[in-house]
Amino acid sequence: xxxxxxxxxxxxxxxxxxxxxxxxxxxxxxxxxxxxxxxxxxxxxxxxxxxxxxxxxxxxxxxxxxxxxxxxxxxxxxxxxxxxxxxxxxxxxxxxxxxxxxxxxxxxxxxxxxxxxxxxxxxxxxxxxxxxxxxxxxxxxxxxxxxxxxxxxxxxxxxxxxxxxxxxxxxxxxxxxxxxxxxxxxxxxxxxxxxxxxxxxxxxxxxxxxxxxxxxxxxxxxxxxxxxxxxxxxxxxxxxxxxxxxxxxxxxxxxxxxxxxxxxxxxxxxxxxxxxxxxxxxxxxxxxxxxxxxxxxxxxxxxxxxxxxxxxxxxxxxxxxxxxxxxxxxxxxxxxxxxxx
Amino acid sequence: xxxxxxxxxxxxxxxxxxxxxxxxxxxxxxxxxxxxxxxxxxxxxxxxxxxxxxxxxxxxxxxxxxxxxxxxxxxxxxxxxxxxxxxxxxxxxxxxxxxxxxxxxxxxxxxxxxxxxxxxxxxxxxxxxxxxxxxxxxxxxxxxxxxxxxxxxxxxxxxxxxxxxxxxxxxxxxxxxxxxxxxxxxxxxxxxxxxxxxxxxxxxxxxxxxxxxxxxxxxxxxxxxxxxxxxxxxxxxxxxxxxxxxxxxxxxxxxxxxxxxxxxxxxxxxxxxxxxxxxxxxxxxxxxxxxxxxxxxxxxxxxxxxxxxxxxxxxxxxxxxxxxxxxxxxxxxxxxxxxxx
DNA sequence: CGCCAGGATGACAACGCTGTCAGCATCTCG
DNA sequence: CGAGATGCTGACAGCGTTGTCATCCTGGCG
Numbered sequence: 001x002x003x004x005x006x007x008x009x010x011x012x013x014x015x016x017x018x019x020x021x022x023x024x025x026x027x028x029x030x031x032x033x034x035x036x037x038x039x040x041x042x043x044x045x046x047x048x049x050x051x052x053x054x055x056x057x058x059x060x061x062x063x064x065x066x067x068x069x070x071x072x073x074x075x076x077x078x079x080x081x082x083x084x085x086x087x088x089x090x091x092x093x094x095x096x097x098x099x100x101x102x103x104x105x106x107x108x109x110x111x112x113x114x115x116x117x118x119x120x121x122x123x124x125x126x127x128x129x130x131x132x133x134x135x136x137x138x139x140x141x142x143x144x145x146x147x148x149x150x151x152x153x154x155x156x157x158x159x160x161x162x163x164x165x166x167x168x169x170x171x172x173x174x175x176x177x178x179x180x181x182x183x184x185x186x187x188x189x190x191x192x193x194x195x196x197x198x199x200x201x202x203x204x205x206x207x208x209x210x211x212x213x214x215x216x217x218x219x220x221x222x223x224x225x226x227x228x229x230x231x232x233x234x235x236x237x238x239x240x241x242x243x244x245x246x247x248x249x250x251x252x253x254x255x256x257x258x259x260x261x262x263x264x265x266x267x268x269x270x271x272x273x274x275x276x277x278x279x280x281x282x283x284x285x286x287x288x289x290x291x292x293x294x295x296x297x298x299x300x301x302x303x304x305x306x307x308x309x310x311x312x313x314x315x316x317x318x319x320x321x322x323x324x325x326x327x328x329x330x331x332x333x334x335x336x337x338x339x340x341x
Numbered sequence: 342x343x344x345x346x347x348x349x350x351x352x353x354x355x356x357x358x359x360x361x362x363x364x365x366x367x368x369x370x371x372x373x374x375x376x377x378x379x380x381x382x383x384x385x386x387x388x389x390x391x392x393x394x395x396x397x398x399x400x401x402x403x404x405x406x407x408x409x410x411x412x413x414x415x416x417x418x419x420x421x422x423x424x425x426x427x428x429x430x431x432x433x434x435x436x437x438x439x440x441x442x443x444x445x446x447x448x449x450x451x452x453x454x455x456x457x458x459x460x461x462x463x464x465x466x467x468x469x470x471x472x473x474x475x476x477x478x479x480x481x482x483x484x485x486x487x488x489x490x491x492x493x494x495x496x497x498x499x500x501x502x503x504x505x506x507x508x509x510x511x512x513x514x515x516x517x518x519x520x521x522x523x524x525x526x527x528x529x530x531x532x533x534x535x536x537x538x539x540x541x542x543x544x545x546x547x548x549x550x551x552x553x554x555x556x557x558x559x560x561x562x563x564x565x566x567x568x569x570x571x572x573x574x575x576x577x578x579x580x581x582x583x584x585x586x587x588x589x590x591x592x593x594x595x596x597x598x599x600x601x602x603x604x605x606x607x608x609x610x611x612x613x614x615x616x617x618x619x620x621x622x623x624x625x626x627x628x629x630x631x632x633x634x635x636x637x638x639x640x641x642x643x644x645x646x647x648x649x650x651x652x653x654x655x656x657x658x659x660x661x662x663x664x665x666x667x668x669x670x671x672x673x674x675x676x677x678x679x680x681x682x
Numbered sequence: 683c684g685c686c687a688g689g690a691t692g693a694c695a696a697c698g699c700t701g702t703c704a705g706c707a708t709c710t711c712g
Numbered sequence: 713c714g715a716g717a718t719g720c721t722g723a724c725a726g727c728g729t730t731g732t733c734a735t736c737c738t739g740g741c742g
Contacts, residue, residue: 017698018722018724019699019722021699021700021701022720022721029719029720030721031721051459052394052402052697052699053397053698053700054700057472057699058701059700061392076418077417081411095434096425116392118392175732251625257627258627280622281625284592284595284596284622334727346729359691359730360690362730363690363691366730375690390728390729393727394729394730395729395730397730399731476733667702
């Protein structure tokens with residue numbers, strides 16, 4: 001049944017194809033009456049511009065890519081959902097670009113990938129979003145970029161961030177307010193800036209609560225469940241153990257819970273545990289995790305919106321301001337309680 | 342620095358653009374020597390065919406879509422990973438198409454979506470893959486389709502399935518072999534065929550173990566954690582309760598575990614629980630779930646491979662055979678144990 | 683030695699759209 | 713009322729490929 005082309009629309013509306021093109025692209029200088037006629041013809045014919053032709057003739061591809069590391073963290077699905085929504089709304093399509101974080105020539109590899117498919121833009125998720133070398137390479141190759149990144153530093157106009165540090169300080173104060181004085185902390189993957197900020201927030205919270213940090217209560221993991229189990233063991237098998245453990249990640253918190261169960265330590269009666277992210281897992285473990293809800297979907301959506309806006313306007317409006325901040329919130333569930341007598 | 346075009350390659354190799362095109366597309370009738378020269382030129386110039394031009398001139402878009410329902414089940418990420426890999430390998434790109442399962446005109450909506458972006462093919466995930474009306478509409482609109490579906494019935498040439506039924510029977514026999522005679526079962530979402538098959542498998546396993554089904558030990562959920570909690574309550578608060586509960590889904594199994602914890606029922610000492618899928622959650626709950634590992638990533642990969650093959654050959658080789666079967670396997674962890682004395 | 687089948691190659695016209703530029707109508711202002 | 717500015721519109725040339733078809737070789741065969 002052959003799909004309608006711009007030519008069909010043009011002849012039906014009694015105008016040239018160029019005028020149809022103008023209407024379709026919302027360009028100025030079309031008389032309202034003409035516009036009306038064209039739009040009617042478009043509706044009648046159910047006309048949809050051919051994307052390939054558009055990309056070939058114009059410069060854009062209407063494709064934007066989402067870059068993430070493999071294996072995907074569980075929150076990726078949320079970012080992804082937000083990003084897809086924003087894309088749809090803007091008439092774009094979202095492509096997936098998983099990649100291996102450990103590849104040394106990642107920048108080259110990615111910018112080549114982007115070039116192959118002629119991506120209009122790329123959304124960077126952590127920890128990729130923190131790799132300045134990558135961003136630089138991408139800039140060089142002319143792909144627009146949006147970063148879902150903690151980066152409070154530079155590049156504010158195209159980043160979206162959340163208040164990791166402040167909220168973690170708040171969490172710490174909350175735990176302190178329950179009477180805990182011996183608070184352990186599990187730092188996450190060293191390459192993720194967000195993690196550093198959470199740790200910083202913890203230190204700040206401690207200070208605000210008038211407590212001091214005990215080095216032996218700080219343990220370094222890699223964001224995984226397994227590393228949570230491991231750190232849990234190290235922290236809980238000391239002669240003097242913390243009465244609360246804050247993990248930089250829900251997965252690690254779940255690991256601590258596992259260890260506690262194995263050691264017969266009751267939560268929250270004998271030990272309080274908190275996570276970070278509020279992934280689906282968080283409320284499915286027992287006891288349900290007190291954690292920080294990271295608005296991942298909103299971040300994906302915002303970052304994408306930022307990118308699309310940038311693509312439309314050439315440059316971005318918010319140049320030089322603060323990065324868009326999407327606040328996280330404290331979610332109190334069952335894994336925290338008053339310090340044991 | 343403007344990217345190399347087919348013309349650049351042609352003049353460098355001293356041939357016409359058509360010959361380059363032939364080489365690029367692996368068409369026959371090019372002398373080995375010529376092919377060689379062209380390939381060298383391609384390497385020298387780092388030539389990459391322009392996808393838009395190809396789609397415009399040819400018929401294909403090199404885009405395939407992955408259709409899934411929103412909100413995404415946690416295993417979607419695995420299917421997705423497999424699908425992306427297969428796409429990359431075949432020179433295709435993967436687009437995401439979340440949609441709402443409840444929309445009544447889904448078929449029309451989707452086939453329109455597919456048309457807009459000129460998708461070459463579409464991968465259907467459950468429960469979409471079980472909607473015959475959708476498949477029919479897609480066939481009508483000429484989009485190639487691959488189904489990740491339990492559908493043992495019809496359409497074998499373009500479906501990938503797993504042995505839900507047999508493996509569930511095996512699981513049941515395993516539990517029975519631990520001495521359990523009062524085995525409860527939580528059926529999943531009624532619209533998902535796979536779920537039916539799991540239930541059927543359960544019944545079969547029961548029979549094979551010489552046990553009979555007790556109606557009051559069967560409960561209907563909707564695949565969610567919450568429904569697992571609810572069903573767990575119903576099953577465990579009876580005067581006579583099952584000593585083992587098989588849930589059709591890991592999430593529901595986690596729900597049962599939650600309920601058991603709340604009721605102070607020890608697992609596996611007093612109650613055995615099993616799940617299905619082996620999502621990441623499965624080994625992070627406590628105790629770690631005995632479950633069925635569904636090879637989701639492999640299924641995504643296979644389904645995509647099937648689709649790409651079909652796109653290349655026109656029709657598919659395996660026409661009329663059995664759907665590709667990717668076996669699941671039983672993973673025994675800590676949530677199952679011998680029946681209490 | 684001439685003829686023909688079929689393999690190897692190239693010229694050229696699409697594919698459906700956007701960018702450029704020219705042309706005409708209309709408006710503004712002195 | 714005329715000159716220049718501005719708004720609206722269309723003709724046409726690409727964009728980088730693939731498909732079609734013509735052409736040129738080559739080797740096999742009578």
